[in-house]
Amino acid sequence: MKKLLSLAIVALFSLSAMAQQVDLRKKINVSGSAEAEVMPDIIYISISLKEYLKDGNSKKKVEITTLENELFKAVQNAGIAKENLSITNLSSYTAIAQKKKNPDYLASKQYRLKVTDLNKWNAIIDEVDAKGIAYTNIDSYDYSKIESLKKELKIKAMQAAKAKATYLVEAIGDKLGSALDIQEINNEAFPQPMYRSNVMMMKAEASDAAPAAEIDFKKIKLNYVMNVVFEIR
Structure with missing residues (x-):
């Protein structure tokens, strides 16, 4: 009996507390x-450089360092801070080891460049050996x-x-x-970004001056x- 009375009192207090919590x-x-x-006023572009054989001659290779230097110089000439260009593919660093194993190995490296003006990008790409460019495309863009x-x-x-x-x-x-x-x-x-021609802005596999696609x-x-x-x- 005492237990039932205690339960009734607890239930009564619970109902009273719930009534007080109602937001009226x-x-x-x-x-x-x-x-x-x-x-967008910030554009991130990916660039892939790859060694190639001059005139199909296996003894005359255009080294990745030559292509890199052209890219670095072009970025500098465009007035873009060097911090805006970075290597994105860590496997690029395995090129030295691969070359030791296989002298015919063609090294490649991938970069990411931040630009605020596509006209500067066009100027940069014009200064780099087109045959050494595997591809370039826009990764993303943003607003400052x-x-x-x-x-x-x-x-x-x-x-x-x-x-x-x-x-x-x-x-x-x-x-x-x-x-x-x-x-x-x-x-x-x-x-x-939408491309009017192809997903790639440039692909220089067969041409020395493949035109960039309009974006x-x-x-x-x-x-x-x-x-x-x-x-x-």
Whole structure:
């Protein structure tokens, strides 16, 4: 009997606590959005250099160091910081060992170059032996002020949500209170670069001056939605 009475008291207190936790405040749930489109101003290009035999003569090889020096010099002449050019394929360092085993081995190296102007890239590629270029293509691109733009759009979306909630609440004669809950939804679109001819910007397997393909850049689109719950006073 005492156990049943104790259980009843516990259940009564539990129901009372649950009733006290029920939020009886009047609320309004709205959303605000803001979006923007920007052109990419940072471009990452991959470059693959490969040794080749001059005129098909196995004794006359164009060394990878020669091709590298041409690339380094071209980057410097274009006014691009050397830090913007980096080796991306660690297997490139095995070339020395491979050459010792096989004198006919044709070494290759892959690089990644950061540019802000494709005209500079065209100037760079013109200074490198076309036959020593296995391929080049665009890896990705970005916008230099992307973080400040994101912040600006989120603020605008939040302000839009508040403005909407304000005129809706005032339409029924009430006043808008504080924000009780905020949820952020983002839709960021970083489309891949589109090529009018081929996936590769250049492939110089058979030509000394293979033309670069034209590239269509699509804008980076940012869209933010803020879902906000406001108290109605």
